[in-house]
Amino acid sequence: MTDLTSLTIAEARDKLRAKEFTATELADAYIAAIETANDALNAYVKVTPEKAREMAKASDGRLAKGEGGALEGIPLGVKDLYATEGVHTQACSHILDGFEPRYESTVTANLWADGAVMLGKLNMDEFAMGSSNETSYYGPVKNPWRAKGSNKDLVPGGSSGGSAAAVAAHLCAGATASDTGGSIRQPAAFTGTVGIKPTYGRCSRWGMVAFASSLDQAGPIARDVRDAAIMLKSMASADDKDTTCVDMPVPDYEAAIGQSVKGMKIGIPAEYRMDGMPEEIEKLWQQGIAWLKDAGAEIVDISLPHTKYALPAYYIVAPAEASSNLARYDGVRYGLRVQGKDIVEMYENTRAAGFGDEVKRRVMIGTYVLSAGYYDAYYLRAQKVRTLIKRDFETVFADGVDAILTPATPSAAFGIADQEMAADPVKMYLNDIFTVTVNMAGLPGIAVPAGVDGAGLPLGLQLIGKPFDEETLFRAGHVIEQAAGRFTPEKWW
Template identity: 70%
Template sequence: MTELTKLTLAAALDGLKAKEFSSREITQQFVDAIEGARTLNAYVVETPEKALAMADASDARLAKGEGGKLEGAPLGIKDLYCTKGVRTTACSNILGAFTPTYESTVTQNLWDEGAVMLGKLNMDEFAMGSSNETSRFGNVINPWRRKGDNQGLTPGGSSGGSAASVAADLCLAATASDTGGSIRQPAAFTGTVGIKPTYGRASRYGMVAFASSLDQAGPISKTVEDSAILLKAMCSHDPKDSTSLSVETPDWRSDVSKGVKGMRIGIPKEYRMEGMSDEIDKLWEQGIVWLKAAGAEIVDISLPHTKYALPAYYIVAPAEASSNLARYDGMRYGARIAGENLTATYEDTRAGGFGAEVQRRLMIGTYVLSSGYYDA
């Protein structure tokens, strides 16, 4: 049998629709591949029985000529998305073995279109990290290696499990999320394609919150076309998310085929900073050459406030995290470490449940929100 795990999402969907192979066949190959690649630590929950049952249901619909836009396609889901009946912890001890009784809007959209869930993917704890080393389940290993060197490399973060699983052919594509680079950076580290869409395009309902004004759902996949397909299925207007955009979702897949001819593309001078390595500088130049060759007009522009981006992020993100993560008190759900009294229970639960990086950001956020700092 052809190695179906090597297919792009677009090719797999075409093959399923043409009945060249079944959803059960491709799903079983992914289940086997995941079992054989556990050293990468990309998955924190494997759901083979659920996946095969969903695949069988997809095959039944496909046999009738029915099915959604993702019918029968096996996907990986970042552990940030609540999945009904499947453990969701944002890779933090504070959530213990929390198993949601509801589905996030994004994942529900995927299931409504016929997608198959292979399992939950590793990530930095509460999406706080850029190397996937803060997860309670340990770090993810990048499937790529340096030439002549077998040393394990980071896949980036926080969506390290999503990027590594796509790069290693452990799913056709994966959901991810981006608060300060958590889709774009791991995609760059693994040779995959990631998109951080416009804020509000995809609902945040059912996503474990980090910084609510910055968190955005998006895809990681093998190709630009695949990301366009998955993103369209993920996006929708959602009354359960007050920031959800009530706008029509474009057909991004057809837009991809149009290319960039005639577009004016700005290149910010501030993005080529002092100390940039020669290798990266050459790649930057190569990208400009490719865009010109494809018919785009390149315009030099300036974004003078770029230097304030990181300082602004480290005010807004920790402050919102401090507020959002206050809900983890050991009382309503997740882990609890009982203390001598209520205050001690709060303190022990949060000290034992949150990892060092999360604690650091929470303390920064609490300080930022303090009256003295606010006045300053």
């Protein structure tokens, strides 16, 4: 029999329904894979084998009666940002030590309602702040990919590094992730997986630990475009508990896979050609253009003039919202508490010990830009820039462009504890250069593996779509995937 963990969600779903194996056997195969690999990769911070077997057994019962849901018996990993009832939920931060919520996030509740099985909680950058999964209290995640002939450990990208690494290493069939400035798409590009950030409001944020509330959005990381479509269908829903969540029917995204892109207008933005962009990224971009053209799409040059202001504006808006959202972690009601001589000292001691350096940096930036003398100069101005970025996209889409093709990242995965990155946080922030505009404008974006660099490391292309038009992204993304082929790392763990 095929190694069960090598099956995509779509393949496993069909074989479970055909009774070729049971959900329990599938869950056991993944639990065994995690036991073998997790010490090397550090993708999971909490594994829940008993819960997985219990959920799989219930799935087997429903499948036997022919009552299986859309994800019946499919084992998934959950980013540690999602509240899971009675199970470790700490956003990989020391300040939430021992926190086990008494409630379930809407997104994970939707997945369990469709029959999915929970394998455990996945590592991530602390409070989703980071582009390399090195800010986690539980240590860095290792990318399952290595450069040809090298045994140097590479980052999987961030903040959803555990999700991307677990999917790439076949430690789950798919994973929930979240994207505030590229945290689904950048790790997907670094690990040869597919990640989609849906339109802001497509998935509920209720029960997700908040970083920047106007930018955060839930989405899946999966092995291929079809699997991402299957997962997003289950994750998305209306939700009265999240006022930013839209009440719109969720389309059957999987039905978009394989549809023709003939006559589709694909925009190529001049502003994404950055100074010093590696030749391999430019070459990959041209290859993507050629594939879409061959499939019948029309390629048009477009301009998004305010792109150059996106990164600085993002690094004002996101920390400002983080400063506000993270004020609730004070050691009073839950999580870590470090005693002091009075309540003020207790707050100070708890926050000093509980937050990592990157979180402290962003909270301080956010508090500064929101302070009385600087609010107008920084925060208000950044919000105005955000409106202009959104307007650029609206203008392009009004001119008949269906989707926009760009690189997903400025390079392939870099080394863990890379000295240049460690010495200069701005260098790390530049990893989000191609992805933050999408969050600032609230648009959907998908990263699809499109090739490898000279060292054999995966590279991704990004497609950006109109609001709530994820189907077009799945259609065009599938064309790129079919042309590029599938990418899996050579096993070293």
